[in-house]
Amino acid sequence: MSDTALDLSLDAARLTARLVDLRSESGSEKPLADAIEQALRALPHLTVDRYGNNVVARTRLGRAERVVLAGHIDTVPIADNVPSRLDEDGVLWGCGTCDMKAGVAVQLRIAATVPEPVRDLTFVFYDNEEVAAHLNGLGHIARAHPDWLEGDFAVLLEPSDGEVEGGCQGTLRVLLRTTGERAHSARSWMGSNAIHAAAPILARLAAYEPRYPVIDGLEYREGLNAVAVSGGVAGNVIPDECVVTVNFRYAPDRTEAEALAHVHEVFADCGVEEFVVDDHSGGALPGLSHPAAAAFIEAVGGSPRPKYGWTDVARFSGLGIPAVNYGPGNPHLAHRRDERVDTAKILAGEERLRAWLTA
Amino acid sequence: MSDTALDLSLDAARLTARLVDLRSESGSEKPLADAIEQALRALPHLTVDRYGNNVVARTRLGRAERVVLAGHIDTVPIADNVPSRLDEDGVLWGCGTCDMKAGVAVQLRIAATVPEPVRDLTFVFYDNEEVAAHLNGLGHIARAHPDWLEGDFAVLLEPSDGEVEGGCQGTLRVLLRTTGERAHSARSWMGSNAIHAAAPILARLAAYEPRYPVIDGLEYREGLNAVAVSGGVAGNVIPDECVVTVNFRYAPDRTEAEALAHVHEVFADCGVEEFVVDDHSGGALPGLSHPAAAAFIEAVGGSPRPKYGWTDVARFSGLGIPAVNYGPGNPHLAHRRDERVDTAKILAGEERLRAWLTA
Numbered sequence: 282m283s284d285t286a287l288d289l290s291l292d293a294a295r296l297t298a299r300l301v302d303l304r305s306e307s308g309s310e311k312p313l314a315d316a317i318e319q320a321l322r323a324l325p326h327l328t329v330d331r332y333g334n335n336v337v338a339r340t341r342l343g344r345a346e347r348v349v350l351a352g353h354i355d356t357v358p359i360a361d362n363v364p365s366r367l368d369e370d371g372v373l374w375g376c377g378t379c380d381m382k383a384g385v386a387v388q389l390r391i392a393a394t395v396p397e398p399v400r401d402l403t404f405v406f407y408d409n410e411e412v413a414a415h416l417n418g419l420g421h422i423a424r425a426h427p428d429w430l431e432g433d434f435a436v437l438l439e440p441s442d443g444e445v446e447g448g449c450q451g452t453l454r455v456l457l458r459t460t461g462e463r464a465h466s467a468r469s470w471m472g473s474n475a476i477h478a479a480a481p482i483l484a485r486l487a488a489y490e491p492r493y494p495v496i497d498g499l500e501y502r503e504g505l506n507a508v509a510v511s512g513g514v515a516g517n518v519i520p521d522e523c524v525v526t527v528n529f530r531y532a533p534d535r536t537e538a539e540a541l542a543h544v545h546e547v548f549a550d551c552g553v554e555e556f557v558v559d560d561h562s563g564g565a566l567p568g569l570s571h572p573a574a575a576a577f578i579e580a581v582g583g584s585p586r587p588k589y590g591w592t593d594v595a596r597f598s599g600l601g602i603p604a605v606n607y608g609p610g611n612p613h614l615a616h617r618r619d620e621r622v623d624t625a626k627i628l629a630g631e632e633r634l635r636a637w638l639t640a
Numbered sequence: 641m642s643d644t645a646l647d648l649s650l651d652a653a654r655l656t657a658r659l660v661d662l663r664s665e666s667g668s669e670k671p672l673a674d675a676i677e678q679a680l681r682a683l684p685h686l687t688v689d690r691y692g693n694n695v696v697a698r699t700r701l702g703r704a705e706r707v708v709l710a711g712h713i714d715t716v717p718i719a720d721n722v723p724s725r726l727d728e729d730g731v732l733w734g735c736g737t738c739d740m741k742a743g744v745a746v747q748l749r750i751a752a753t754v755p756e757p758v759r760d761l762t763f764v765f766y767d768n769e770e771v772a773a774h775l776n777g778l779g780h781i782a783r784a785h786p787d788w789l790e791g792d793f794a795v796l797l798e799p800s801d802g803e804v805e806g807g808c809q810g811t812l813r814v815l816l817r818t819t820g821e822r823a824h825s826a827r828s829w830m831g832s833n834a835i836h837a838a839a840p841i842l843a844r845l846a847a848y849e850p851r852y853p854v855i856d857g858l859e860y861r862e863g864l865n866a867v868a869v870s871g872g873v874a875g876n877v878i879p880d881e882c883v884v885t886v887n888f889r890y891a892p893d894r895t896e897a898e899a900l901a902h903v904h905e906v907f908a909d910c911g912v913e914e915f916v917v918d919d920h921s922g923g924a925l926p927g928l929s930h931p932a933a934a935a936f937i938e939a940v941g942g943s944p945r946p947k948y949g950w951t952d953v954a955r956f957s958g959l960g961i962p963a964v965n966y967g968p969g970n971p972h973l974a975h976r977r978d979e980r981v982d983t984a985k986i987l988a989g990e991e992r993l994r995a996w997l998t999a
Contacts, residue, residue: 450826454875466887467809467949469863476866476884480842487839504828507835508875510882513868516813516919517887520867525835528825528875560875590826 287320289393293386293631294624300382301365301375307355310334310408326396334408335418337429347401349435352385353410360618378622379610384438387631398638434573435597440610446588447567453529454560457553464519472519476512479523481551497567499587501532533564565595568603580637646679648752652745652990653983659741660724660734666714669693669767685755693767694777696788706760708794711744712769719977737981738969743797746990757997793932794956799969805947806926812888813919816912822880831878835871838882840910856926858946860891892923924954927962939996
């Protein structure tokens with residue numbers, strides 16, 4: 282076995298360690314994509330396709346339903362936390378252990394050990410999830426080869442602490458600009474202060490009462506927050522511009538257009554000179570009432586939770602495929618120097634998926 | 641006559657042009673200080689002292705009163721506006737024409753042409769006025785040779801458009817810091833937003849009603865303004881710190897301690913976590929009722945005005961010497977690329993001072 286080859290007969294915990302040691306920071310996924318492609322091509326029951334550093338493998342059993350199991354293979358920058366280290370409590374430490382090579386290991390183990398699933402399977406391994414949205418490999422596949430992603434239901438193996446997380450909230454960032462007129466601060470009455478003009482914006486934010494709507498039985502939590510404020514020319518000048526950057530996290534019962542309209546409405550009479558949309562990604566409805574989703578939840582157990590952050594389930598939602606997050610890692614440990622995963626949770630996740638796909 | 645020598649037989653307008661062409665941006669005043677020292681040492685009725693690039697020249701006539709005529713010899717950075725240029729309307733263009741080589745030319749002309757003034761005279765030429773306060777040459781002389789500055793009344797030849805400007809306002813800059821707790825903006829309820837916490841500060845600033853007190857017959861105008869605001873960690877993070885920088889310009893009937901107490905009082909219940917004084921220079925009372933000041937105003941004519949900006953008259957005030965601004969430049973033209981001065985005003989300023997000192 283070469284240095285870079287993957288041995289899919291290892292259990293999911295050992296395989297996670299192997300994947301972590303095969304470094305794959307965003308933009309440098311090629312060696313890992315090569316290893317995954319090579320390992321999957323050795324499995325006769327799968328058809329394998331590749332696009333850039335994205336690998337897709339499918340069963341062709343003619344089942345009534347097709348399920349997509351998806352995971353990104355890149356990690357955030359390594360922070361002196363590779364190679365991985367297994368401690369005496371069975372916790373595996375290292376960059377990507379939690380987000381999300383444990384999930385990728387589960388995908389690979391299912392691919393290798395379930396040759397005749399009761400639902401047809403599509404395995405998606407994609408790059409550049411941790412960086413700018415336009416680089417995201419899942420988005421690239423969706424544009425170039427949408428047929429590769431066809432399915433009735435998708436499970437994204439992002440860290441969710443072994444619980445099903447449904448849908449995701451949208452996120453909208455808007456710059457609110459106020460203006461004034463410069464003057465020397467010794468003669469302030471000759472100017473008009475753009476920072477003072479932002480007072481109603483901050484007052485409105487401080488008083489804002491977010492909705493906590495219940496959708497498909499899950500309680501979402503909206504939030505409207507300033508994430509930045511800047512203004513000022515010099516220590517003795519009345520400033521002529523101030524920008525408050527607000528981030529609206531909204532439940533998936535609002536469309537993108539409705540979310541933007543809401544932000545305009547909230548600040549309608551606050552003296553905003555200009556609204557500039559800086560970033561916008563719509564949410565995804567949980568879709569838990571879909572039969573495939575309901576069967577999945579019944580099989581893996583636990584109580585579904587809402588996903589507050591934005592994830593790639595929204596991309597599947599955009600393709601018309603209901604999707605959930607279901608991965609062994611604890612999301613609060615992602616992107617940390619002390620990132621880690623409990624190997625018992627990796628093995629449990631693998632077993633639950635196998636049970637669902639072989640029952 | 642060498643390239644750097646000053647010919648004090650030139651009229652004040654031509655002398656101003658000569659001074660402008662002898663570049664002297666702050667920190668590079670030595671050639672000009674050398675030229676001034678050399679020219680003054682050639683005048684037998686003056687005693688000349690030098691400290692660094694500061695030059696002081698005094699008559700020793702035993703008069704009942706001593707008047708200080710002071711001016712800084714540095715300029716802000718040159719902006720493609722040297723050498724000077726005289727247009728057909730008698731306007732002299734160039735860096736330092738207005739602020740304040742026109743005033744320095746008047747000082748030098750009085751020094752050269754009034755050997756027996758009715759009041760003893762002290763001429764002060766100092767460096768580094770346009771930069772940080774601790775570099776200011778007048779302050780250096782005051783600390784090292786306070787006796788050089790002794791006098792009953794001081795005239796600072798800063799641009800005042802040929803009118804007497806009495807006293808000056810104080811300026812206080814304070815950082816108001818609010819704090820919160822970081823959280824991912826998708827889970828904003830787990831944090832606390834420091835920018836929202838600044839809402840009461842901006843509201844208080846927007847509603848602030850400044851005093852316009854009348855002192856010695858002059859109306860001052862206070863102002864309390866945000867000159868900067870900053871906060872924000874990243875586009876998806878609830879910020880844990882926000883800083884509003886406020887500048888309080890206050891009338892000279894408040895002491896420095898009273899001004900600071902006022903700022904604390906204004907923002908007392910606004911949730912400010914920390915007040916940090918960033919910069920503070922007290923004001924100067926106009927002192928126009930002092931006999932020397934009253935005689936000066938009567939001699940030069942016009943209606944005295946208040947000075948809103950901070951100037952070095954406050955340093956004289958701190959030494960117990962009543963002081964006014966009285967210079968030929970228009971203060972609104974200072975520090976501009978199109979800085980200029982009407983040469984007729986330079987000549988008129990020289991004549992009025994000569995009349996006062998020879999009457």
